[in-house]
Amino acid sequence: KNEVEQSPQNLTAQEGEFITINCSYSVGISALHWLQQHPGGGIVSLFMLSSGKKKHGRLIATINIQEKHSSLHITASHPRDSAVYICGVRSGQFYFGTGTSLTVIP
Amino acid sequence: NAGVTQTPKFRVLKTGQSMTLLCAQDMNHEYMYWYRQDPGMGLRLIHYSVGEGTTAKGEVPDGYNVSRLKKQNFLLGLESAAPSQTSVYFCASNRGGQGIGYTFGSGTRLTVV
Numbered sequence: 001k002n003e004v005e006q007s008p009q010n011l012t013a014q015e016g017e018f019i020t021i022n023c024s025y026s027v028g029i030s031a032l033h034w035l036q037q038h039p040g041g042g043i044v045s046l047f048m049l050s051s052g053k054k055k056h057g058r059l060i061a062t063i064n065i066q067e068k069h070s071s072l073h074i075t076a077s078h079p080r081d082s083a084v085y086i087c088g089v090r091s092g093q094f095y096f097g098t099g100t101s102l103t104v105i106p
Numbered sequence: 107n108a109g110v111t112q113t114p115k116f117r118v119l120k121t122g123q124s125m126t127l128l129c130a131q132d133m134n135h136e137y138m139y140w141y142r143q144d145p146g147m148g149l150r151l152i153h154y155s156v157g158e159g160t161t162a163k164g165e166v167p168d169g170y171n172v173s174r175l176k177k178q179n180f181l182l183g184l185e186s187a188a189p190s191q192t193s194v195y196f197c198a199s200n201r202g203g204q205g206i207g208y209t210f211g212s213g214t215r216l217t218v219v
Contacts, residue, residue, distance in 0.1 A: 004148075033207065043196060045207035086149065093165055094139075096149040 003027050006087050006097035013104050019074040021100045023087030026068065034061050034072050035086040037099065043086075046072070077104045109133070112197050112211035119187045119218045127182040127214050129197030135209070137202040138180035139164075140172060142193040143213075149196065155180055156202065187218045 007022045023032070034046040047054050047061040049070075054061050058081075060073040074081055082103050088096035110131045119125055129138060139154040151164030155174040169191060171183045180199075184191060197211040
């Protein structure tokens, strides 16, 4: 399955660093989701967007519909941001990437 | 607390046994979904529902059945469990429409031996 590709697969950062996670998709979409999955397994919906940019606290999500690409940025990263970040798209069906595992080191 | 509740949280089944996973939400959401999550595969949609009394197939529906008799509940059934159904199952819900994010349950870890 390759409707949604994320990069990098794994990312280690020092506390305070600016982080970018990328998501590319190959299908026409009506919406794109960013999810956060903590080590305990729980999943939280961070953003759902269909154009432009959204910001929530230190998290920023952008989408470029023409290029079929989205980015999730984390400013001033913190160890509590350590999680798996999952990108998903709605295109009739729902497709999700395999996630980017982020570790933020103090 | 308002949200999505899944039961049970863990279950071990023998091949051929049946079971039902229950998902309950108290947010009056129209849309409900069942996903499975496997290593290296990401979340895959099994079945979903856009309202009480409706169900539809997702990406990997084979071996599963669902029912949405009440708006707040979405049941996922395995009639004859197989080892390939060993997975973590997540239920999610949302109000539907554009710009609306999901609320996820905490997951059910199912092992079929």
